Amino acid sequence: MKPMTSTERIFLRLERPGYPIDVVGVYVVAASADEGPLPFEHVRQRLDLRAHTIPLLWRKVASAPLGIGEDRWVQASRLNIDEHLRQVTVPAPGNTRAMLDVILDVTKDPLDRNLPLWQAWYLEGLENGRTAFLLRTHHALVDGMGGMEINDALFDTEPVPVDFRLRHDPVLGEPDEPVLWRALREVPDRMARELVATTRIVQAAARAVGDADLGGRVGGAISAAPKALTQVRRRLPSLPKKLVSPPRVSGSDLPHLPRFVPSVLHHPPRTLLNRHVSDPAKSIAVIDLPFEHVQEIRSGRPGVTINDILLTLVTGALRGYLAGRDDLPDRPLWTTCPVNLRSEDDHDVTDEGNNFTTMWVELPVHLDDPAQRLRAVQSSSAAAKKNLGTAQASWDALANVGDLLLPGVVHAAMVFAGTPVFEYIPPTLNLTVSTMRGPSRDAYFAGRRIENYYGRMIICPPVHLFIHSVTYNGLVEFGVTSVKELVPDPEVIAEGLRTELELQLSLVHAGQ
16 A cells, blocks of 8 residues: 555545546547547557556555545556546537537546546547547546646657557556554554644644643643553554554654744635635636747746746736626735646656645736736746745645544535635635646647647635646647636636737737
């Protein structure tokens, strides 16, 4: 068994009906002039061969024994491609809107946790003989950049014909460990970790109120408990050695509380994006923009990054959308942006399903001048990057504190975040924006060219808008994922991205 990180366990606990915590890669595949649409049998053969070479796609959840121990990863004893791959026909007219509606329908429920946490769909019936390949991966399994690296293993840089004579090599997974054995090993360990963490919380609270003696007295009483747990375990009947190892209470792997207290007085504006949602039904729109136009803006704005420009496009699009609904705030929106922590030469996600942090960036939707919007985004983004170390520590601390809570507590918090009462609590952010770099040239799947890289992203109350972009072969491919109740017309936001791009480009051409 492989331990999960705190972040991975939290992603599992956040999930509930209607709110799957998985990312869907949508890859539109061109038809062949001679052979027509890509056949399903070709998709199945290629996916079966490649999936067996990607260890992450064998990984499934071994749930915490008694709900008290720790969720862990185990390699499945077998991988049956027919348990993961499905096919569906997109109804006429088979355009992008029809395809997106089908995607929302087939991905609305959480993945089956009795299987490795991924699923694939083959969509036929698209106009002009195109098809689409969907790959759902749970966020606990892999992050966005890791998902792109899985794509590198699935797809090719040139058309490689499907060979039905090829067979995958046998792969041996792991049998499930008996729950009783895991409970005897993990429950005492978990209790010890909880006690040490509680000690830190009490001591930190005591320092905050200026009573260090109180923290020492309470902390000393609590910290004595792990020793008693160790003595109990030593008196257990004779068991395999791995079951009676002493609890890990040295503190080296336990979270340290962050040195800050969030202020309820310092928060982003409340907009329609932060309202209560009673129906989890999603909305989605996609749009392709020329990457060369983004590069032209960067060339005309020294010091500005591609990421700054993409965030500015989001700012302009949301300014137009909120203004059109008489909901434009007088100060910036707040967004979180995932940041990859892998090194440039680290392309192996075998042991690193999730390796990212987040930075907070202000989106100045209140500014009327587009040039000022770009400068403000650049300034906020630069400040966020300088504080990335602090942001990483804060993210890790948040994940670790959430991990210390029993699964039911985190799930209850998730449910509470979706209640009408939560709408009256000051928001902590307005949306999430992800920008990623994809292949700079054509990619191929089962011998056919991939025309588009799209995505259906995660919606997790109280955050109801996720804007995602991937650069692919001369395009910036944006996806806008939200909920119908708040954003029934995400196409307006998508078109707003194009409008802001044209506006920023015109300023560069005018020398302003």
